[in-house]
Amino acid sequence: KDQLKGRSCLTLFDYTTEELRYLLDLAKEIKQKQKNREVYHPLKGKVLGMIFEKSSTRTRVSFETGIYQLGGTGLFLSSKDLQLGRGEPISDTAQVLSGYLDGIMIRTFKQEDVEALAHYGAIPVINGLTDDYHPCQVLADLQTIEEVKGQLEGLTLTYIGDGNNMAHSLMIGAVKMGINFKTAAPEGYLPNEAIVERAKVIAKEQGVSITITTDPKEAMIGSDIVYTDVWASMGQESEQLKREALFKDYQVNEDLVSFAKDDYLFLHCLPAHRGEEVTADVIDGKHSVIFQEAENRLHAQKALMVALMAD
Numbered sequence: 001k002d003q004l005k006g007r008s009c010l011t012l013f014d015y016t017t018e019e020l021r022y023l024l025d026l027a028k029e030i031k032q033k034q035k036n037r038e039v040y041h042p043l044k045g046k047v048l049g050m051i052f053e054k055s056s057t058r059t060r061v062s063f064e065t066g067i068y069q070l071g072g073t074g075l076f077l078s079s080k081d082l083q084l085g086r087g088e089p090i091s092d093t094a095q096v097l098s099g100y101l102d103g104i105m106i107r108t109f110k111q112e113d114v115e116a117l118a119h120y121g122a123i124p125v126i127n128g129l130t131d132d133y134h135p136c137q138v139l140a141d142l143q144t145i146e147e148v149k150g151q152l153e154g155l156t157l158t159y160i161g162d163g164n165n166m167a168h169s170l171m172i173g174a175v176k177m178g179i180n181f182k183t184a185a186p187e188g189y190l191p192n193e194a195i196v197e198r199a200k201v202i203a204k205e206q207g208v209s210i211t212i213t214t215d216p217k218e219a220m221i222g223s224d225i226v227y228t229d230v231w232a233s234m235g236q237e238s239e240q241l242k243r244e245a246l247f248k249d250y251q252v253n254e255d256l257v258s259f260a261k262d263d264y265l266f267l268h269c270l271p272a273h274r275g276e277e278v279t280a281d282v283i284d285g286k287h288s289v290i291f292q293e294a295e296n297r298l299h300a301q302k303a304l305m306v307a308l309m310a311d
């Protein structure tokens with residue numbers, strides 16, 4: 001428990017399997033407290049700054065609601081309005097904000113910026129999405145999978161689509177929790193090789209596999225969890241049309257999911273584009289748990305904030 005206090009969450013590489021297990025158990029406990037309307041204020045008087053350089057619905061609302069429910073306050077800080085947006089160095093921003101706040105959540109483009117904030121600051125920094133990682137989403141995803149499947153270890157998760165922030169964080173979270181990871185994307189859009197190499201070391205320790213292919217059907221075979229994400233992420237809007245053409249054979253539709261296990265679960269971090277990366281019959285069908293997954297952002301992040309920020 002005390003092991004996590006004062007630390008940051010920059011990627012899921014930061015945490016051991018045991019630490020992730022602790023966070024998932026705490027998230028379950030905190031969710032139950034919220035359902036029982038119990039007053040639970042371990043972060044009374046604490047302030048979380050939330051820096052956004054990209055849009056957000058779930059991340060913003062779940063962090064702001066979460067810190068409030070834990071007895072603290074959240075400050076929404078648009079990078080457009082901060083001096084950061086006018087060129088003030090991250091190192092100065094980090095040191096200044098460390099004098100006011102108890103934690104920072106940041107959503108931005110470059111992973112290095114999040115790392116610099118944590119390096120120069122003296123308070124926990126939580127990665128609320130970068131171009132390379134989205135750890136908070138995956139904490140909620142793991143919580144959701146465990147709630148519905150009753151276990152994590154031994155399952156197979158297939159991520160179809162762009163080798164982006166979601167692909168990376170899902171791969172790390174999956175193998176750390178004993179889940180086999182499979183992914184398919186067109187050549188040139190597969191996950192970052194350096195990240196895959198690091199994840200493979202963990203997969204070996206955990207006795208699970210990582211399968212990377214350009215064939216979506218091969219990736220889907222034997223899958224318990226089917227996951228996809230947008231083809232063009234935030235910051236890639238100008239590539240939308242090019243990517244629609246490139247990814248058209250990677251749509252998660254009834255034909256493709258017929259290769260997964262009969263009782264597969266469908267997850268998507270949202271926002272989704274029905275008719276692009278996933279068809280409406282799949283995302284709105286009986287295997288889909290997208291709204292339970294979105295709700296769990298609240299509970300998983302409350303657990304994270306308590307673990308990192310409580311006295």
Ligand code: CP
Pocket residue numbers: 055056057058059060129137269270271
């Ligand atoms: N899944 C997710 O992070 O959603 P937002 O972009 O709405 O925060």
Ligand code: NVA
Pocket residue numbers: 129130131164165166229230232233234269270271
């Ligand atoms: N890959 C998407 C995830 C959004 C939650 C993006 O970065 O835009």
